[in-house]
Amino acid sequence: MSKLLFQEQVERWGMLEVSCQGPAEGNPFVDHHIQGVFTGEKETVKTDGFYDGDGVYKVRFMPSFEGSYRFTISADFLEKEETGSFVSLPAGEGNHGPVRVADTYHFAYEDGTRYYSIGTTCYVWDLQSDERIAQTLETLKASAFNKIRFCIFPKHYDYNLGEPRSYPYEGTPMDSSVLTKENFWGYTGKTEGNDWDFYRFNPVHFRHIEKCILALQELGIEADLIVMHPYDRWGFSQMTKEQDDFYWNYVIARFSAYRNVWWSLANEYDLMKNKTTEDWERYGAILCEKDAYRHLRSIHNCMGMYDHSRPWITHCSIQRQDIYKTSELVDEWREKYHKPIVMDEIAYEGNIQHGWGNISGEEMLRRFWEAACRGGYPGHGETYMNPDDILWWSHGGTLHGESWKRFELLHDIMCETPGNGLMPLTRGFDEICAVPQEAEGEEKPVKDYYLMYYSFMRPSFRDYYFDDETKFRVKVIDTWEMTVEDRGVFSGKFRVELPGKAYMAVQIKKEA
Amino acid sequence: MSKLLFQEQVERWGMLEVSCQGPAEGNPFVDHHIQGVFTGEKETVKTDGFYDGDGVYKVRFMPSFEGSYRFTISADFLEKEETGSFVSLPAGEGNHGPVRVADTYHFAYEDGTRYYSIGTTCYVWDLQSDERIAQTLETLKASAFNKIRFCIFPKHYDYNLGEPRSYPYEGTPMDSSVLTKENFWGYTGKTEGNDWDFYRFNPVHFRHIEKCILALQELGIEADLIVMHPYDRWGFSQMTKEQDDFYWNYVIARFSAYRNVWWSLANEYDLMKNKTTEDWERYGAILCEKDAYRHLRSIHNCMGMYDHSRPWITHCSIQRQDIYKTSELVDEWREKYHKPIVMDEIAYEGNIQHGWGNISGEEMLRRFWEAACRGGYPGHGETYMNPDDILWWSHGGTLHGESWKRFELLHDIMCETPGNGLMPLTRGFDEICAVPQEAEGEEKPVKDYYLMYYSFMRPSFRDYYFDDETKFRVKVIDTWEMTVEDRGVFSGKFRVELPGKAYMAVQIKKEA
Structure with a gap:
């Protein structure tokens, strides 16, 4: 019988924890070492374990793929390598894997979902x-x-x-x-x-x-x-x-x-x-x-x-x-x-x-x-x-x-970006103009979506012109009042009336 | 009898206008020239005149000193130099002379009054x-x-x-x-x-x-x-x-x-x-x-x-x-x-x-x-x-x-500057600290007066320490609400409670 304790299955990007008993005397943090090698169809990962107190040693592993994995654990205090296996199941709901850099300036989860x-x-x-x-977690949940x-x-x-x-x-x-x-x-x-x-x-x-x-x-x-x-x-x-x-x-x-x-x-x-x-x-x-x-x-x-x-x-x-x-x-x-x-x-x-x-x-x-x-x-x-003296910044x-x-409205709008994340487009001093960026590190704008932000500026209207043909749906966003107003579809040169107050944005999106 | 028309007396820094008749035919702007030399006890000023239409030519002069002045006017169309004299009287109320640069970074009227x-x-x-x-002038008068x-x-x-x-x-x-x-x-x-x-x-x-x-x-x-x-x-x-x-x-x-x-x-x-x-x-x-x-x-x-x-x-x-x-x-x-x-x-x-x-x-x-x-x-x-479409910026x-x-409150506070105009003093990122500047171009702070401005920052209090001895009177200024609150006299290390809102200033002034 193996000396190892571990789960038989974990989700992809979940955590497999392998633990075993070992010496508790001396200074186990310094005196002993444990490590594992985890092998699936598409990866082999070697990783160090650690001492977790009370004579317990652990090695942890996150499978990056689905399927069968086997592993070997070795430690100076184990007579021989111990082995085991487990199954990596499809990722559950809300599990998109670790966040990675995508397209140079942006992020995506490993499953491709934008972050x-x-x-x-x-x-x-x-x-x-x-x-x-517990209170902090409740607050975060509602945010x-x-x-x-x-x-x-x-x-x-x-x-x-x-x-x-x-x-x-x-x-x-x-x-x-x-x-x-x-x-x-x-x-x-x-x-x-x-x-x-x-x-x-x-x-x-x-x-x-x-x-x-x-x-x-x-x-x-x-x-x-x-x-x-x-x-x-x-x-x-x-x-x-x-x-x-x-x-x-x-x-x-x-x-x-x-x-x-x-x-x-x-x-x-x-x-x-x-x-x-x-x-x-x-x-x-x-x-x-x-x-x-x-x-x-x-x-x-x-x-x-x-x-x-x-x-x-x-x-x-x-x-x-x-x-x-x-x-x-x-x-x-x-x-x-x-x-x-x-x-x-x-x-x-x-x-x-x-x-x-x-x-x-x-x-x-x-x-x-x-x-x-x-x-x-x-x-x-x-x-x-x-x-x-309980300040969120330090205590939660x-x-x-x-x-x-x-921020939820901002996040919703960010999630509507049709391309690979936003990039700024120089258009003068009257607004911040964001457009989607083309894929994979190309700092090239995709010009079928514009997010205009007016910051502390308070225009009563703005005139836009992109081309003669494209039909754009225009939404006026009050970032402070959290309202989004669909103004309909425009093309050619068009004017958008604005309320002459600060913190407004205008979303201009090509009609499908 | 002189051919010149002019006032017999003007205020110091007022305007003497000497006019005379001359040719109206041809193009008098180009064809003729008139000029004057004005001499008082402390200055001699040579200045060009101009054609004002209808055969009238004018030479203007602003005396920079009090006392008796005499002048000569010459023009190509005058047979000889014409002369005259006038008296420059003490400046009247509100007349401080032209504005000049004072102490490198600031302004003062010629009579020394700060501007x-x-x-x-x-x-x-x-x-x-x-x-x-007329409406613009009324508006300016109230500003x-x-x-x-x-x-x-x-x-x-x-x-x-x-x-x-x-x-x-x-x-x-x-x-x-x-x-x-x-x-x-x-x-x-x-x-x-x-x-x-x-x-x-x-x-x-x-x-x-x-x-x-x-x-x-x-x-x-x-x-x-x-x-x-x-x-x-x-x-x-x-x-x-x-x-x-x-x-x-x-x-x-x-x-x-x-x-x-x-x-x-x-x-x-x-x-x-x-x-x-x-x-x-x-x-x-x-x-x-x-x-x-x-x-x-x-x-x-x-x-x-x-x-x-x-x-x-x-x-x-x-x-x-x-x-x-x-x-x-x-x-x-x-x-x-x-x-x-x-x-x-x-x-x-x-x-x-x-x-x-x-x-x-x-x-x-x-x-x-x-x-x-x-x-x-x-x-x-x-x-x-x-x-x-009547915008003040263009039409008044x-x-x-x-x-x-x-702005009147700001101007009042500026006028309370005990030195030669304000200069910024680096004190960190928590406020803008202005102090008076020493005289005549010396970029040296005079440290018996501090004007702290908090801009969009919203501190609930600020601690100050300048030295152990000096007694300072502290006033809290709400620049937006236009209130000035005298908080009394402090010395050593002291704390000033603030309302935790934007656009506040604190004036700290050595007690006489």
């Missing part, structure tokens, strides 16, 4: 209480968000002084009772008072994050995992190279078989002063080597952007570079990097003291439409003051703002 | 009916505007197809009954159908403009005269070099003795395709030579800016270079040109189809405060649709928008 990213950020929603996590950025490590920052529900390592944290809203900056980047064994992970911490990843998967939401970040009072941002690599390998072994995982190497990488470009490149290399599923990889900046042209970076994860122009720069970055542009931080809707966290719902929605109509993908966050919970309610 | 420019644009308000002109840009030549443009009340030359215009809102672009820059004598001015046209300049002067408003522009169906933008120079000399002879005149060489100079840099430089040289009073000189752009570092340009007259950042670029231009930055066109409040003419009142007001707090000077215009009349009502 139009509407992201949000809740840095440590996963490290809150069960009640708050249009299909991507969320969050951290594996806990966060130490303004409005984020509490203890996380668990720590990633065995050991004890500094005494946080000394912290106040005034003195906390002084503890940022400090390690004193902490006592961690950076070679002994806390499996409870990681198992919990996996539960969160799965819960998101069930909601059809991508988990954009922030693996490292500088908001730290525990020393997690100041580990040695060896400790960092040890962490990266563990994270990849645990998380990479979840189809909805994206890798964000860091939030504000440039604030991690004791990491060098060599370090970031090394983490990237580890990911490329060890993540057998080639999940999306990005790295997010504070001031200066990372060199997004590096080959291991699949898409640009960008924080605004300017207070006034944020999404407006998407065109430039498309041309510079020839990768999808994800505006993961375009300031947050809210009213805190910081300039990055106090824009209005109107301005957030405007930045969303600007990003989308310039052929990029916008990201949200919310920082409204409240008596309990409930949303208090106005912009999020209006 | 904080709050401009508007009504391109051809002066060429409308008497009723509309905070202290500068208005307008044209000497009539304007041909969208919403501007009507005939002007008069033409600058003798002759006949093209038949404008052929024009429609659809075909008028086709007539732009055309000369066909016009019949002008570019060597015979129409004195009625110029006398009327002088009436308008004087009416503005009485309201304390600077007349920023746009001498040339490209919105033309009459050929006035396509005259020869000789005709252009003839025009410039006439304009200078007529208008320069009005203390409230500024010279704008052109609106959108770069759209005048058959004028070259040499032409603009030559006009500038004529102005420097012939305008004895050194009125302010600027040149306004459409796309690319003129080289504002040219020595004859006294200040930058700028049209926005970007849809999103306009006033926000004032800092950069200050550093580049070391001259006052006047944002003469930052888009217009309104709702017409064009992107340059459909921003909201809120956005216009935001751009005004941004410009002011970055050490520049904002300009307004209004383009609201209405059944009669009444105002329909929301921003203009709020």
Whole structure:
């Protein structure tokens, strides 16, 4: 009888988990290694396993195809290779596989279904209480968000002084009772008072994050995992190279078989002063080597952007570079990097003291439409003051703002794009004009669909002329009031009356 | 008995007009020349006169000092020099002299009174009916505007197809009954159908403009005269070099003795395709030579800016270079040109189809405060649709928008600047911080006064710390609601509660 425990069948892009007992004495994280080779008709995948505590070792695998698979598991503590087999079933409803880059600037799930990213950020929603996590998931379920950025490590920052529900390592944290809203900056980047064994992970911490990843998967939401970040009072941002690599390998072994995982190497990488470009490149290399599923990889900046042209970076994860122009720069970055542009931080809707966290719902929605109509993908966050200091941007919970309610309409409109994602078309200074892009990296417009966005401009009418023959159906979209008005079919030179208010769009679509 | 007619006394910076009879036959504009030399205790000024029709020749003079003046007038048609004298009296109330550049980036009247420019644009308000002109002056009187840009030549443009009340030359215009809102672009820059004598001015046209300049002067408003522009169906933008120079000399002879005149060489100079840099430089040289009073000189752009570092340009007259950042670029231009930055066109409040003419009142007001707090000077215009196509930006009349009502508060706050005008101080990304500038071109901040502007940001509070000792009075300004709330005196580190809404400012002023 095999020593292995595993499921007999999983969905395509589901997760097979193979576990077995092994030694618990010593430091199993360091002392022992387990790995698997999974073979189906169309692929053979070799992947590392990990120690999950209590003498249990696991190897995980995500089948990219349907059909019969067999596998062998080897470990230094197993006398011989153990084998098994399972069946990969057709993907179930809502399972489209991992998200991939499609047509240079856009995304699609592996089954070909287009993915139009509407992201949000809740840095440590996963490290809150069960009640708050449930609340966050309810909120997400009622929203249009299909991507969320969050951290594996806990966060130490303004409005984020509490203890996380668990720590990633065995050991004890500094005494946080000394912290106040005034003195906390002084503890940022400090390690004193902490006592961690950076070679002994806390499996409870990681198992919990996996539960969160799965819960998101069930909601059809991508988990954009922030693996490292500088908001730290525990020393997690100041580990040695060896400790960092040890962490990266563990994270990849645990998380990479979840189809909805994206890798964000860091939030504000440039604030991690004791990491060098060599370090970031090394983490990237580890990911490329060890993540057998080639999940999306990005790295997010504070001031200066990372060199997004590096080959291991699949898409640009960008924080605004300017207070006034944020999404407006998407065109430039498309041309510079020839990768999808994800505006993961375009300031947050809210009213805190910081300039990055106090824009209005109107301005957030405007930045969303600007990003989308310039052929990029916008990201949200919310920082409204409240008596309990529970800000969505960090804790999750409930949303208090106005912009999020209006993203579903944007997503619906994005999904109506007839081609391969939107691209901006230069037409003067009177509107943002988005058109579909031709397939596979060709930055060529398909001119049978136009999405005109008027941003803060307030025209009372607009005249259009494309050609003499084509019949276009015209819809007027009030992005703020969430109305779509079918104005009928036009051709030749035609005028569209508009209400002379801000945040309007006009969709002009060739009649079939 | 002298052949000259003139007043016996004028105010300092008022206008002395000396007139005499001369030949009316032939072409007096070309055939005859008249000039004067005016001598007081502190100045001797030589200036050209002009032919005003009906056999009347005039020489005008603005005394820059008080006291007794004598003058001699010579003309080819006078047998001998004629002389006269007059007394320059102390300036009356509201008469502070011409506006000058002061302290590199700012303006002051010649008597030293600070001038904080709050401009508007009504391109051809002066060429409308008497009723509309009266209405415009009433509107200006009720506003905070202290500068208005307008044209000497009539304007041909969208919403501007009507005939002007008069033409600058003798002759006949093209038949404008052929024009429609659809075909008028086709007539732009055309000369066909016009019949002008570019060597015979129409004195009625110029006398009327002088009436308008004087009416503005009485309201304390600077007349920023746009001498040339490209919105033309009459050929006035396509005259020869000789005709252009003839025009410039006439304009200078007529208008320069009005203390409230500024010279704008052109609106959108770069759209005048058959004028070259040499032409603009030559006009500038004529102005420097012939305008004895050194009125302010600027040149306004459409796309690319003129080289504002040219020595004859006294200040930058700028049209926005970007849809999103306009006033926000004032800092950069200050550093580049070391001259006052006047944002003469930052888009217009309104709702017409064009992107340059459909921003909201809120956005216009935001751009005004941004410009002011970055050490520049904002300009307004209004383009609201209405059944009669009477848009303030071109015709004057009444105002329909929301921003203009709020400029008086901004002007009041600008006038409270204790130093020599505002300059921006870099303090991060959370606010625009303006401080007073030290005297005479020193770009050094005086740190006993801070004007914080929050633009579209919506902080619920802000913490400030300047030093431990100084006592500051803090006022919270709602720029939109036009309220100023005195919060009392603070020192050391202090917090100011704010309403978490947009368009707020905080004034922090050292207690005397």
